[in-house]
Amino acid sequence: MSGSEEFDVVVIGAGPTGENLADRARAGGLSVAIVEGELVGGECSYWACMPSKAMLRPPAALRDARRLRGAREAVTGALDAAAVLRRRDGFASHWKDHGQVAWLESAGITLVRGHGRLDGPRRVRVEGTDWDRRVLTARHAVAVCTGTRAALPDLPGLGGAGAWTSREATGSAAVPARLAVVGGGAVATELATAWSALGSRVTLLVRGSGLLPRMEPFAGELVAAALRESGVDVRTGVSVRGLTRDREVALDLGEHGELRTDEVLFATGRRAATEDLGLETVGLEPGGWIAVDDTGLAVGVDGGWLYAAGDVNGRALLTHQGKYQARVFGTAIADRAAGRDLDVAPWGRSVATADRAGAPQVVFTDPEAASVGLTLAEATARGLRVRAVDYDLADVAGASLHADGYRGRARAVIDLDRETVVGATFVGSGVTELLHSATVAVTAEVPLGRLWHAVPAYPTISEVWLRLLETWRG
Template sequence: MSTEQTFDVIVIGAGSTGENVADTVVRGGLSAAVVESELVGGECSYWACMPSKALLRGTEVLEEARAVSGAAAAVSGQQDLRATLERRNSFTGNWDDSGQAQWVEGAGITLVRGAGRLDGEKRVVVRAADGTETVLVANHAVAVCTGSAAAVPPLDGIEDVDVWTAREATSAQEAPGRLVILGGGVVGVEMATAWSALGSQVTLLQRGDRLLAGQEPEAGDAVAESLRGRGVDVRLGTSVSAVRRDGDDVVVVTSAGEVRGDRFLVAAGRTARTEDIGVEIVGLTAGEYLDVDDSMRVRGVDWLYGIGDVNGRALLTHMGKYQARQGGAAIVARAQGHQVSLADWSQFAATADHAAVPQVTFSIPQVASVGITAAQAEERGLPHTVVRYELGDVAGSALFADGYTGKAVAVVDTDRDVLLGVTFVGPGVSEMLQAATVAVVGEVPISRLWHAVPAYPTMNEVWLRLLETLRG
């Protein structure tokens, strides 16, 4: 026998995106329930951003200390693996979500544990672990915030191998002796950096001819060179066709021969988590990303929203939170009877994920970027010019690290005289990204950027050097 409860808004998925949707609508005066079948807090808290960056931070700190004469003498011995893992565990709460659940309830949001499934217009059936069912009915909207999952390619023999995805790689309690990674994107690069520094012998297999393929070429080239310098076997232009077990070994069959390891990490992209949530009842296809407008409403279904990774627009935690704030505000506005068109709802529309997405790859060196690359500007037929500058030639960089090397790349719209994209490659560059984000999102004219004077001596002086180079 099932019970029935009514709320203004029902959110399926209590990750960071779902939490922010629910919080936004509650702050707007609506009632909300969030449904979660795993851990409250979601992927970022337990298997992505937080644990991965905790794994990487010690390596980054040691790298910075070793790059400063005088400080380098104080660095001796190796990184403490057990302490590093324990620190990582602390950031996940040891995979206990009680603290996050307490926050949800303290925010005035009702938490319903179990697997949620659409069961009609504005209806969600939640099946708990003990088999009991609760029917949730929404007065105004249902928001699907189920995120994405690791995509595992259908390699021959893969069903017989205990494959790692990002979840296993970020939560492992021991360093694998030999780690073979398929994929040279952000996950592959970060995990190669982390585990090689913690004692693993790492082989990184990338089908394309460059790591971090969606970034400026300088980024992938610098990261590949760095990884190789740290003992990682980086193999570009290498495809994988099969995998098998041979005793304790995982054998990966590639276009350049076989590679053996103790663990095989698949970091080959993501897929929408829209299976088994009932999207078929509104004519959508399970397993596909939800097609939404800029208010995050699913096209053709006026009560259903798809927010965060599940819509495929920008698979990043901070972008999911951004979409949650915008989509949540749109839900509140519609619930309050606002009838203005979406075109007039600039405060409710999520537009940054079209061409102003900031992201950081916490490799060594770091890669921080926002907006579009030179290649993307070319593909879109935008009139542009590209400005490059050596970060190591900036006084602040020389102070940051002896022999500092890095790159700054700016893509400038030559018709509108604004920045289309900025990429920084080098140690510590993530902290310069927000200034670039403001410039790109705000479409600040180049003529005004001359008056944004960078403090001396900091790495931000590169902004002045980029402008000088652009002027010629």
């Protein structure tokens, strides 16, 4: 069977980014089809954000209880790993997408299941499982929202070793006795934290000199120290040269010898999911990131019809930033279709300014690490005249109430010429909820003189804002 249909907008990829872009275009009065070859809801819902955080939260709650005198005495049992994994499965909807499909239907968005490929300007060819193909034509726009896939290194023996990526690591039904995690970023540190808490003997192999290289150096240092205290064997400056599997996995670490483990997870980065997308039919190179302007239009494609939103454009590989882009770009598509002027000034309605200036990130390790904006090194490299203001979170009353022996640190990066915050980093238990206030301060470019009048409630961890400003004023 085959068919041809026409819509105002065709979206390829029904993850969080694609769903949000489709919703904004539909809210703008356009007809929208969305194409998905796997589960509606995408990577974040089933193999990343939701299942990983569901695995991390029960151990965190248990640790929090054990950090308080009077509460720790009530903790009489160990973590129930099987129950944690069952709860995780619930948050991954047991890898069924009925709920997400129902939402698309309620929003008036047409779902087309199958693998979508560009087939020239404004055309998407979809190959399905129970029919041959359909051709979807877009009157106004095609939006690519296909995200990323795990980037695996080219190593001898990798193909036959049954190595995990983040998908297997967030979906495993059993706790491996021994787990090697290769990588030092957010995925590696979070999953090392989770599986160690669930009972695995975890070895973290980091090629570089430290963890969380995209954050301030102290973030990686504090997380590494805590991982070691929890029993994780953290090894830096180590590279995997090859691997083999018999009854167990043997990792060749070169001059560092051999490591034997039951499972190995490679969390070594992401690559754009564009290798079989038909980019060559519109003049783009397949397999790479799709560069876009700040309104989402693909660079190098004539006619102003091809958009790319979310991780696939490489601007900010974070689910919430993909959803932010989707709202901006979907509205821009609707405005262009209606002949309305776009607001393209920085921070305007039609541009994704926050990707460069105010993208927040949280790493749900123990301690948590949260940051937004520029690090001190990044701000200096951009030529800004800046100062880092640091404060020990343990000296904040709310933190000492939060946990006995609290450990953490906060940093604000101050632009000395404009007297605004251009970056902030927090490390410690419970600091994730500090991040939105920092994001507002950075994206709104709130002057420090006005921020002084934003009074934090006492006794909360948020009082660190007052301490940072006091340190700044001297």
